[in-house]
Amino acid sequence: MHSLIASPFLEQYLLVRPGSRGGALLPKDRYEELLVHNPAQPAPSWLEEAVRGQWDDLDITGKPAREFLMVRQPSTWGYCRASWEINLKCNLACKMCYLGLKVNSGMPLDDKLKCLEIMAEAGVLWLQITGGEPTMDRDFIPSYRAAHKMGMLLTVSTNGTLLWRENLLRMFRECPPYRVTVSMYGATKAFYEELTRREGGWDLFVQGMNAARHAKLPLRVSIIVTEDNAHEEQAMIDLCRSWGAEHHVYTNMTLTIYGGGEVLAAQSKEHLRARKPFTGCNAGHIFFHTDPHGLVSICKIGRDDQISLPHEGIQGLARLGEIADRLMLRTGGCSGCSLSGSCTVCRPLAKHFQEAKAPLASYCQHGIKKAG
Incomplete structure (x- = not known):
């Protein structure tokens, strides 16, 4: 190895x-x-x-x-990063989950391995494996091992509740991850389980974090702040510091992948932050996203005009750059806005919010008056 x-x-x-x-x-x-x-x-x-x-x-x-x-051999495709939803199922039922419907479906292992081979051939060095809860997938371990063997640096995005399992810990010892990013939903049992709607979820989370720390996994914690747990924000930060774990606080919820805006109700209005101005990105040109069925899009948000890796193979990626350029140029529901020429919001993101009929303040950065 x-x-x-x-x-x-x-x-x-x-x-x-x-x-x-x-x-x-x-x-x-x-x-x-x-x-x-x-x-x-x-x-x-x-x-x-x-x-x-x-x-x-x-x-x-x-x-x-x-x-x-x-x-690693040179690649003519020019991609360096990718993300992959290995599944859309989870053992938690968080109120603000971006999955919407949790569907237990996806590709057989042979197709998963085929997609990983295409990613490697396309030049992908950094790969984020996410879900759903990726560690629940029956093919997570063989898929992870295969990606590692192909020479990819792997980040696993997880809720941490299964990190205590010996088969996972053994795999991480043998095939070290670049990073394990763990979502945190509370600092106490009561509020963690109120938000995740999983009895016993807190105990599994703590058990997983203790095992991951003992194994010296490269942890980063994503602290998720919502209306239910906002009062525990500092306690979550303090807990991460006591663990010696990197952490980042997230307060703005993402719409479901099906365009549902119901998750926005879980946001804590007092904790919402202005989105960083969008200045462009290389989505579809140097990185891409793959869903559980092997459908490639420019990113997790811009899922229009997907390309099937299992059916089209690596040649399908030849269309991805043109798709990205088209999605970034469209104005969608902002076509009548006189300020669209100076918009600082990602176009696929804006369209996503518009189709969900989300409040304008959820994504638009024009006309927002600053206090003072």
Whole structure:
């Protein structure tokens, strides 16, 4: 199993290590040298020095390169990141869940592996595996292992309630993740379970977090603040700090993937934050999103005009850039707005909110008067 990956990344070349946040830039000639290096021979001396400088706990001296190094092949497709909803089911029933209907459906394992192979061929280095609750999926472990073997750095987005399972912990030891992002819904049993509507959910969450911390998983906690648990915001932050876990606070809810706006009622009006001005992104050009059926869209929000990876293969991605450009240019329900030329809201996001008939203040940043 590889412990180092040399890979193209956009116009650069990286040396990275699964389970590590650190890495190093490789000059093009060094990367090309590794491409043709005999894997039965020890690594070049310059690589040994680079590894010592970046990871002092990793000793590759004199070892055949095939024992620790994977060299990713160049890709003509130009993608570097992707996200993948492996399923749409969950063991919690959160009031503000963006899934809407929780449907237990998806692809067989063979199609999942085919999609992962296409992602790797397209150049994807960073892959986020999400759901639903991804660790519930019957194919999560073989899919994760396959993606790791293909040389992808993996982030798992989870509610943490199953992280205590030994089969998961063993897999993470053998195939370290880049990050495990855990959603947090309360600081006490009563309010966690009121929001998640799962009796015993708090105990599973704490058990999972304790196991993950003991295993030294690279944790980041997403603190979800709603009307039900807003008074526990500081307590959640304090708990994350006591755990030594990175954390970020989220207060603005996302519409369901089916366009339902009912989840907005769960927001705490006192805690809502102005959305960051949208200045453009490369969705569909350097990254993409894949749903449980292998349907690719430019991102999690802009799911129009999807491409089926199982049926079209990698050639289907040739249409994704044009789809992205078209979705970013449309004005949708804002076609009559005199300020549309200076809009600072993502167009797919605005259309999503408009179709849900959400309040204008939920997404529009024009005409909002500042206090003072």
